[in-house]
Amino acid sequence: MNNLSSLLSPAVSPDYLELVNLKRSFFIRTEDVIFIQADVNYVRIVTKTGKVFVQAKTLKSYEQLLKKTSFVRTHKSYLVNFHHFAGYQITDGGTFIQLLDGKKVPVSKRRRQYVQTSVSQKQNGVN
Numbered sequence: 001m002n003n004l005s006s007l008l009s010p011a012v013s014p015d016y017l018e019l020v021n022l023k024r025s026f027f028i029r030t031e032d033v034i035f036i037q038a039d040v041n042y043v044r045i046v047t048k049t050g051k052v053f054v055q056a057k058t059l060k061s062y063e064q065l066l067k068k069t070s071f072v073r074t075h076k077s078y079l080v081n082f083h084h085f086a087g088y089q090i091t092d093g094g095t096f097i098q099l100l101d102g103k104k105v106p107v108s109k110r111r112r113q114y115v116q117t118s119v120s121q122k123q124n125g126v127n
């Protein structure tokens with residue numbers, strides 16, 4: 001029954017995310033997660049080691065669980081770990097978060113002000 005509850009809602013602590021696959025349940029450190037990308041009712045969790053974990057959960061469920069951590073929702077399809085931000089870019093092609101590994105994650109027009117405020121607060125140590 002404990003494993004069933006894990007399937008229904010992802011477990012999280014400030015330090016770890018519980019991931020579930022067909023064979024087992026395991027934990028990864030939240031600080032190792034660069035971003036989480038939505039794909040309908042699945043998410044891709046991308047880590048700094050380059051590993052990608054696919055989970056059958058929604059991005060909204062992870063957003064709720066990680067709201068008191070360093071993660072910021074930048075777009076309808078992205079939840080980004082602030083600890084991996086390298087910069088913020090506004091271009092003719094849109095607004096992007098530049099990550100430490102060189103990747104760019106989009107920031108939607110609707111979330112631009114929220115992301116700018118969140119980045120400022122996190123840089124100033126306000127949560």
